[in-house]
Amino acid sequence: MDRRSVADELLEQTIVGSFSRIGIGLRRRVFAWPPFTGGSLDGRTVLITGPTSGLGRAATDALAALGARVILVGPSQDRLAGVRNALVAAHGVDRFPIVVADMGSLASVRAAVTRVLETESRLDVLIDNAGAIFQERIEGPDGIEATFTTLVVGPFVLVSDLLQLLQRTPGSRVISVTSGGMYSQRLHLDDLEWRSEPFSGSRAYARAKRAQVALVREWARRLGPRGIVINAMHPGWVATPGLAESLPGLYGLIRPLLRTPAEGADTIVWLAAAADARVRSGALFVDRRPRPFDRIPTTRLSATDRRRLWEMVVGLSGMPDPLPER
Numbered sequence: 001m002d003r004r005s006v007a008d009e010l011l012e013q014t015i016v017g018s019f020s021r022i023g024i025g026l027r028r029r030v031f032a033w034p035p036f037t038g039g040s041l042d043g044r045t046v047l048i049t050g051p052t053s054g055l056g057r058a059a060t061d062a063l064a065a066l067g068a069r070v071i072l073v074g075p076s077q078d079r080l081a082g083v084r085n086a087l088v089a090a091h092g093v094d095r096f097p098i099v100v101a102d103m104g105s106l107a108s109v110r111a112a113v114t115r116v117l118e119t120e121s122r123l124d125v126l127i128d129n130a131g132a133i134f135q136e137r138i139e140g141p142d143g144i145e146a147t148f149t150t151l152v153v154g155p156f157v158l159v160s161d162l163l164q165l166l167q168r169t170p171g172s173r174v175i176s177v178t179s180g181g182m183y184s185q186r187l188h189l190d191d192l193e194w195r196s197e198p199f200s201g202s203r204a205y206a207r208a209k210r211a212q213v214a215l216v217r218e219w220a221r222r223l224g225p226r227g228i229v230i231n232a233m234h235p236g237w238v239a240t241p242g243l244a245e246s247l248p249g250l251y252g253l254i255r256p257l258l259r260t261p262a263e264g265a266d267t268i269v270w271l272a273a274a275a276d277a278r279v280r281s282g283a284l285f286v287d288r289r290p291r292p293f294d295r296i297p298t299t300r301l302s303a304t305d306r307r308r309l310w311e312m313v314v315g316l317s318g319m320p321d322p323l324p325e326r
Contacts, residue, residue, distance in 0.1 A: 004030050008289060014056045018286065019180055019236040020257035023026070024266065027287045040258050040273055041068035045122050048072065049103060049158070050130030052079040054240035056224070058261035059127065059268045060087070066273055068322025069095040073112060074130065075102040092211075103130045103154035104140045113161040122169040123162060125272045128155040128212075129177040131242065137199035144316055145193035151208035153316050156215065159230075160322035166228050171278065175228040175271045176216050178284070180237070182209035189308060210301075211309060212291060213284055218306045220253060222323035231271055233285040236266030258267065 007030060012018045017026075027033075046068045048064050050056035065068050072080045078100040087096045097119065101112035116123070132150050140149045159166075159174055166172040187208040191197055192211070194204060216232045223230065239258040270288050271277045283290045294300045301309070307325075316319045 011306050012286070012289075012291065015104055021236075021259045021263060022257070023236060024259060024263050024287050027244060031288070033288065034067055036062070036269060036273055038065065039067045041066040041124075044069075044124040045069045045071065045120060045128065046130055046272060047099075047116065047123060047162075048127040049101075049155070050074060052076070052083050054261050055235055055238060055265050055268070056127075056129045057083065058265035059129065059272075060184070061090075061264070062265060062269045063125075063272060064096065066269075068125075068272075069097075071097050071099055071116065073099045075100065075108075103142070103158070103274065104132070104146050104150040105147070106142050106154065106157055109154050109157045110161060116162065117165060117201065120165065123165040123172060124169050125173045125175065126159065126166065127164060127175045127177065127268060127272065128158070129268070130155075131177075131179075131205070133201045133205045133242070135201045136203075137194055142316075142318075145195075145204070147204040147208050148193055148211070148316075151205070152211045152215070153313055155212070156313050157317050157319065159219070160317070160319065163228075163322055167226060170178075170227065172228050173272060173278065174219070174228065174229070175268055176212055176232040177268060178213050178232050178234045179209045180234050181206035182234075183295045183299065185210055186296075187214065187301060187305075187309070188212055189305060190290060192312065196242040210299065211313075214301050214306045214309055215313065216284075217282045217293070218310045219323075221308075222325075223281070229281040231277075231281060231283050231285060233258065233267045233271060235267065236286065238264035240264075297306070 017023055031134050046063050048060055051060040051072045052074050072083055074080050077100050084096045084098055088094045099112045099115055102108040138146045140146045187207050187210045213232045216230055219230045226228055237258050267285050267288055284293050
């Protein structure tokens with residue numbers, strides 16, 4: 001391990017230094033990250049959920065600047081149109097189709113997939129970015145706890161139903177945007193929907209994110225050599241409207257250390273655009289570097305647990321297993 005990697009690993013262990021704006025600033029200098037090249041995504045199509053604010057908006061702006069056709073997926077027609085209009089004004093061309101979809105409704109996700117399959121001939125990158133924190137336990141239209149639907153089951157259906165398009169596109173990639181909060185929570189496989197335990201919105205969010213990254217590992221294992229690379233990333237601590245609204249106390253406490261949305265989105269863009277981001281599949285990245293999935297041994301999911309989680313999510317989705325074990 002060279003000196004740069006040693007320094008990076010020591011920084012990662014500090015957590016505060018790693019996840020704050022300090023971490024990305026130091027790593028950018030230490031590793032001399034080359035700038036993204038304009039036009040590097042010309043001719044490629046990217047689908048992103050949650051593109052209207054925060055990380056999703058920052059990633060959308062960056063991907064559009066690299067020349068990508070960006071499919072904007074979100075629940076509000078008006079907000080999506082506002083983003084599209086801003087992008088058209090900035091780039092002078094409309095390569096930003098809108099697909100209205102609520103990730104908390106499986107019927108809405110499937111309708112979105114139908115539209116994408118009807119209008120798109122390729123899909124180079126799928127970015128699962130949309131998220132939400134609910135302060136009380138509610139169930140969505142499918143009778144599933146809303147956090148788990150929005151962050152886990154809805155994205156699972158999206159990837160599953162777009163698998164055929166991803167497989168037809170050489171070099172395709174799937175990117176799941178997670179949260180450092182998932183490190184603190186153990187996934188309760190016997191109570192994924194909080195039917196027994198008193199509900200906590202922040203813990204439900206963190207556990208759903210842990211389920212999300214566990215499924216990334218299972219997707220990678222089952223996809224094997226099919227040519228689709230799937231990875232997770234977490235952006236560190238970022239000043240987003242979602243954080244300010246859902247966790248105002250934490251936001252106020254660490255605000256001076258928070259990254260900008262563009263800094264938080266950097267690894268999303270790198271995973272989408274860089275050639276060397278295809279070297280690994282089934283990994284978790286922070287600041288363009290692979291990181292451990294667990295920091296606390298008691299939160300670790302075994303391979304058997306990940307297979308069980310996969311089967312449970314397939315059951316909740318109400319569809320056949322997209323990649324059954326042979």
